[in-house]
Amino acid sequence: MKKILSLVLLAGLGLSSCKKWLDQPPTGALREDLFNTASDAQETLNSCYDALANLYDGRIQSISELLSDNLEQPNTNNDLRSVYARQTTFFNSTTNKVYQDLYTVIWRCNTLLDNIDAIADLSEAEKGRLIAEARFLRGFCHWSAVKLWAQPYGYTAGNTHAGVPIRDEAAADPLQRSSVKEVYDFVIEDLNFAHDNLPELNSVYATRYAAAGVLANVYFLMNDYSNAVSYCNEVINSGQFSLIPDFNRYPDISFDNNTISESVFGTVSKYYLLGSDTAQDRRCGTFVSYYNVNNGVAELMLSENFQNFINLNPADQRIPNWIASENNRGFLIKVTGSNLFSVPIIHLTELKLIRAEALGELGSDLSTAIQDLNDIRLRAYGPGSELPGSTTAEDIIASARIEYRIETIGEGKYVEQLRRRGTLGENVVIRDAPYDCPGMAIQFPNAESTVIGFELNPEGGCN
Secondary structure, three states: OOOOOOOOOOOOOOOOOOOHHHOOOOOOOOOHHHOOOHHHHHHHHHHHHHHHHHHOOOHHHHHHHHOOOOEOOOOOOHHHHHHHOOOOOOOOHHHHHHHHHHHHHHHHHHHHHHHHHHOOOOOHHHHHHHHHHHHHHHHHHHHHHHHHHOOOOOOOOOOOOEOOOOOOOOOOOOOOOOEHHHHHHHHHHHHHHHHHHOOOOEOEOOOHHHHHHHHHHHHHHOOOHHHHHHHHHHHHOOOOOOOOOOOOOOOOOOOOOOOOOOEEEEEOOEEEEEOOEEEEEOOOHHHHHHHOOEOOEOOOOEOHHHHHHHOOOOOOOHHHHHEEEEOOEEEEHHHOOOOOOOEEEEEHHHHHHHHHHHHHHHOOOHHHHHHHHHHHHHHHHOOOOOOOOOOOHHHHHHHHHHHHHHHOOOOOOHHHHHHHHHHOOOOOEEOOEEOOOHHHOOOOOHHHHOOOOOOOOOOOOOO
16 A cells, blocks of 8 residues: 555645555454544545545546547557457456455445544544545445446436445445446435535545536436536536646646646645655556557557547647657557646536536527537637537537547546437447447456356447
8 A cells, every 4th residue: 555645636634654454345343443533534534535546547547448439459458458349257357456446445435434433533524524525435436336337327217227236334245236226326315415515625635516526427427417517507607617728637747736727526646755855646657558659559549430530620739739640550648748647537628518518408508508618619729610609509519529529538438428328319339339238338356246146247248
């Protein structure tokens, strides 16, 4: 376990290293002396953020991106190739570790929630904040899991299809999969509690706006456009966030600046002093290792499909800023311009595009939707690219989808939108296969298959 000096979303609390008991779920009862002080509780919460940062350094984003048509087959990594081929098995160590790490965060959050009443020196304000942050992270991780290990929301009429196990206490008991509806209900309950109890400002930890930003995404994937717009409005209209003027959402960090004005929720890398030396807490390593170009090749490279898509408008300034071409290969330099950067998970650009499409679907307040799109288009294409005030709802939706695919390249979000649109009845085909073919749901680790009655995902791919 890394020493906790600047964890994800941490602004220099300088806490001690994680306790060994946090490294894995317990096999028996927790010792009573594990939670004596407020520092114990804060350290446990920090370990939750720490584990999440190790997931969202490009690991989980890349797995999701490989299920879309944005990337070519991985260069050498066989685990990633099986994700791309939609043929994961319970022997895939890469996907297994992501799944296990998501539930590690959940287990640590539950450990805190189960024991927080035993801590005598916590003020009511501290206790409320800790509970809200733990429930935010717990809900977020269940949502992250159900999007990859299950078919999408809307796949069945009542969302009765199998989702993922819901863990709401720190226990290692074997569990069956809950339905997707049950998982989404649980996620929304946790996120709503977090939203109502988190502060608006909380350094670089989760805030009320972080919860609102995640809820906007959750409701959008549920095709609940009214709620999606409501939560987008809360973040966008808060005045706390602003669009970056250029295209570098992953800039070099410095001692004084390690976040961007767009970031609503994300992981934070940091420089710090270790004695007289400068050290770093690096939360972007998988992005760099997967997308870095070495001898004219990278592990993950852009598909011809995506390159043709973005090149439809040669005026797009994201092309020279985000993409490099060599020997008929496309490289995503968007996430490799620096070796040390923070990773926005929820950001203002995304929320503006979600709001624009949702308003188009609702057929209401189209002027706001057009302005959201023009904010993005003006930055991308320059003056004269703005949509006219007479733009129809249908064209707003189409434009929002175009910009969403380009703006979120590499972030693992586009395939979620394809699957959402498929549940609406659109004929969504991803690399010659239906959006809901069996291999689009990642296979569970072998450990889950030992649970009597546990329903594994079908294997065999999509073609």
